[in-house]
Amino acid sequence: MHSEIDRISELAEAGERMIERLRKKAFLPEARKGLSVRYGIAEAAALLECSTNRIRMAEEDGRLPPPPPTENGRRPGYTIEELLNMREVLDASPRRAPLDTPAMIAVQNFKGGVGKSTVTTHLAHYFGVQGYRVLVVDCDSQATTTTLFGFNPHFNVTREQTLYPYLSIEPTQQTLDYAVQGTPWPNVDLIPSNLELFDVEYELAAAGSDGGSVLASRFRKLKQGLMELAQDYDIVLLDPPPALGTISLAVMQAANALLVPMAATTPDYCSTVQFLSMMEQVTGQLQEAGIAVEYDFVRLICSKFDANDPSHAMVRQIMEQSFGPALLPVPILESAEISHAALRMMTVYELERPIGTPRTHKRCRANLDEAMGQVEALVRRGWGVAQPASEETVVNAA
Known part of the structure; x- marks a missing residue:
């Protein structure tokens, strides 16, 4: 006789089989994700x-x-x-100078459903289009970002390919080079995740009386490993779990910039305020323990914004009054094009042609470029570089 606990296992297995079917359907004929987008x-x-x-x-x-x-x-x-x-x-590469510090941006909010992984993946692909060398590190055992990059966390990713061998109590890897995977984007790499990464949380929680020193060493180790890898990249995007756990804290300490996505609803606003309050307490405790936390920038970005919804406009106004210039002025608009692309395990930047109407696609792409460009401007400002002026602008100025 089956118990309801058995039913959970059956539901999980059925769901995994369906994900694999969707993946194969999306990435035919070779059942691997490709990149066919071209630019006129x-x-x-x-x-x-x-x-x-x-x-x-x-x-x-x-x-x-x-x-x-x-x-x-x-x-x-x-x-x-x-x-x-x-x-x-044509000498038009936006790469950082050798002495510039790679941008290591954590995209974090403890509230689920704010589009954290979607923002991370669109940011990665935006930077890829712009010509930067990008590394995405999926630190979330739910592995949504890994899935959006075309990997099935259950079938295609082993625990040995995640951060686990590096962060576990008994590590088998001393650097993170082993975990870097290529993606369909030639200038975007990925460290994938799967459910087994959560074992790190269990192990560190079971570390006993020595847990404090073990945690501190893991925080420093993750930052060190990421900084070593980052020397080959311009931008590192970190997608931590949407909860205050060991891995989240390690990511918060390893990053040198923080981007907080939040939807324009009252529950999301309240949750984000709680997240910021908790971050203040936690970073203070980390610094008291001798673990430095420093950010080049901290910004919030409104995601899933429906300009035609009066309630969204009202909450966005509250955000502007509360957060001032820390809130990026251009929100990410709610768009069917983003949803349709996600159903195909893609971002809008990977689409060969519009899924909906050309007008909807063009409007969505223009908004994403502008919204993601705000983050690019912050990164370049940190390198002491302004956005390049176009030839047309230079000619007109002369």
């Missing part, structure tokens, strides 16, 4: 802050290979790889 010459020029004529001249003089024409003779557009090569040839 005008869009490529806008991304590189140059003229289309400069690109054509580089193709004509052989510095750049022209994209092969399709059967109808039209340009198929440039791949991400071709854009990255174009940036190198």
Whole structure:
């Protein structure tokens, strides 16, 4: 006779099988996620802050290979790889200078459902389009970010591929190099997660009287390991669990910037206030214990904002009054395009063509570019670099 506890196991297994079916359906024919998005010459020029004529001249003089024409003779557009090569040839790479500190941004809120993993993944892909070298570290055992990158945490990721071998009480890895996985994006890498990462929480909780020193050592170890890895990247995005646990605290201490997404509802606002209050207490306790916590910037961003909902507008006004300039001025708008892309385990930046209407897609993409660009501006300001001016702006100014 089956108990209700047995039923939980059956439901979990049925759900995992369905996720695998969805993944295979989304990533046919080889059941692995690919990246097919291409950029026209005008869009490529806008991304590189140059003229289309400069690109054509580089193709004509052989510095750049022209994209092969399709059967109808039209340009198929440039791949991400071709854009990255174009940036190198035309000296349009946004990479940090060797002495600049890599941005290590924790995307955190203890309230679930605020779009934490969606914001993290869209940020990663936005930075990828812009030409930065990005590492995403999924520190959440729920592994939503890992799933959005095309990995099934249950079938494709083992405990040995997560942070576990590095953070466990009896570590088998001394650096984090083992955990870095390539993604369909040539300049975006991932350290994946799965449910077994939660074993770290159990182990440290069971550390007994020596738990305090063990915790402190794990905090320092995660920061050290991430800083070593970060030397090969411009930006590291950390997706911690939505709870105040050992891993969350370690991530908060390892990061040098904090981005807090929150939806425009009263419960989300109240929960975010509680999160900030708890962060203040915890960071104070960590500093008293000799564990430094320093951020280049702390910003909040309103996610899932419906401009046509009066209640959203009211809560956003409350946010502005409460948080002032710490609240980024451009919210992430609620969009069916984001939801439809997520159903395919994708972000809007990975779509070859609109899922809904072209108008909806264009509006969504423009909003995401503007919202994510706010974070990019903060990162570049930390490096002492302003946003590059376009050739058109320079010509008009002259």
